[in-house]
Amino acid sequence: MSKQPERIFVKGNEAISRGALAAKCKCFFGYPITPQNDIPEFMSSELIKAGGDFVQAESEVAAANMLLGAGAAGIRAMTSSSSPGMSLKQEAISYMAGSEVPAVIVNINRGGPGLGDIGPAQGDYYQSTRGGGHGDYRHFTLAPGNVQEAYDLTIRAFDIAFAERTPVLILGDAIMGQMKEPIIPWEPENIDEEAGRDWCIDGHKDKREKRLIKSLFLQEGELAGQNKHLQAKYDAWQDMAEAEKFEVEDADLVICAYGSIGRIAKSAVRKFRKEGKKVGLFRPITLYPFPNKELLELAEQGKRFLTIEHNLGQMLDDVRLAIRTVADSDFYPIYPGNLPTPDELEEPILNSLEGK
Template sequence: MSKHPERLFVKGNEAIARGALAAKCKCFFGYPITPQNDIPEFMSSEMIKAGGDFVQAESEVAAANMLLGAGAAGIRAMTSSSSPGMSLKQEAISYMAGSEVPAVIINVNRGGPGLGDIGPAQGDYYQSTRGGGHGDYRHFTLAPGNVQEAYDLTIRAFDIAYEHRTPVLLLADAILGQMKEPIIPWTPEGVDEEAGREWALDGHKGQREKRLIKSLFLAEGELAEQNRHLQAKYDSWTELAEAEQFETEDADIVICAYGSIGRIAKTAVRKFRKEGKKVGLFRPITLYPFPSADLLTLAKQGKRFLTIEHNLGQMVDDVRLAIRTVADSDFYPIYPGNLPTPEELEAPILTCLEGK
């Protein structure tokens, strides 16, 4: 990779957009919804300057299906939205997964259910990690915890999407999207936009056999075979699971939190460490595949766990599944509609530390 000498002070949303351009994104399809509007606003000018195409679609449904079309043609493409808009995109995402069409999808999570509010929340975890549309499928899901990671993981999302022929979702929230931090932009080296496109629908011009991309399998046993193939691909992603571990080596209790809540929890962990209390943080960076093996290793060391989320309990299911043979996890919910602080997390952490 090549790093640029300057540091930029940008919002998380802009970092995502800049990361997409660095990854050679050539098409952006979107529709306005708060709190992700900085992404299409930035792309509306910068995508054109980069020689690509920007389309403000007539709806989230249209934007997602445009993404499906561009991906099927082998074009590096992206869409972005926030929670209600993501719900509208799910049918097309299911088609992309079933057709093995690469695409990058950004969700800057807001509060819900329904229209909720425009503030931060993590209520889209289930939708983002279980395949939010119909059928048996998963897609790779990344969760940045700061603005630099928002840039870095967007680039990684394009790499994964086109290496594994899958939709990749980057799950942020209103805190991360709207906060400003310095980043060091960099450009991946050797991005070959033509490599690995032997499946793409780019026009045979009478010079090769026709290609077909589909998610409809009607012949006897054909769909079962496709699902076996997809599941084998999802299983292979386990080795790509990633998490940040902070002060976990000697921790008596490990806080499990992701995204912006992981960042806030880290501040609380630092305070407890200054007081001599053995608290650590486990922050998943890949939500799917979930870093279960690393979490199980900590559980086998006799540690206790507290999962903290900005929802009513979703990632805690994956935490409990990961450690179920040797341990369990307590849970502390931050209700969507509230803006959490490190001080708010101190009491539930202390309660778990004291074994109450």
């Protein structure tokens, strides 16, 4: 009889950290901010034991620029922060996107704007999916819905970062980061730790031609060419879009929600199903690229939609853009500063189901 994989009971933040180690992360650069502090705390110990390097930078700005340097050298590296800290990292993220430098970035979203609070929220969706810094760029954005997925998607983030030469953002929140669940850790096979050796800056010692990684393009037409190249790459990502579809086949109403709110909405869907009401859930796992095609297919089947977010309406724009030719979406905001429950969602779901 084969041995069953060992299950461990961990926080979402620790699952992300363990996923990074499984993905052979070699460097971590961070700065303390609640509610993501478990990540640098874990990495400061366990990454060192795994033979990597941990640096608590003097600021979020410094941490992001250290990440840029490590990625340019072809090193599998990561940083993490929470909302105000993420705002400080945006300039470096823009440079990474413009330079096509791979990196993994974790945002455990908290309430805002400003310093807000240390509780959960989803107010960073625009920043996370529109390119939060200057210029025309996007980066891959993943939104785990449970602790196992936090582990799995962190491994996937490193794969995507190096395959696509892009920053990849993992967007969680205080619920996802702080709650504990059992997970089954696993090790990916055949990680190519030499990936990037054909483009990275690692010292040539006159044994090859010099390489240049840059985001500054001053020659006539050069920047336009780079932007055209980047946009083509972003467009191709649409084939990598992913979503969970739960009880949508015969649903009259489909709830659109992501991350921890998607998890809470799923509990509400189960309750309505027990009562014989045809409600389903569409939970985007990739926020960028957004799973437009799958959502449009549901709209073309004549379904109605309700978007629920822990903000004042951000993913709502992407939902409406995806289905705009055939349908619209109702919206229910959960104001940052409040902690949502499945019971709170029942009334807005029932109202949308009854067309109120």
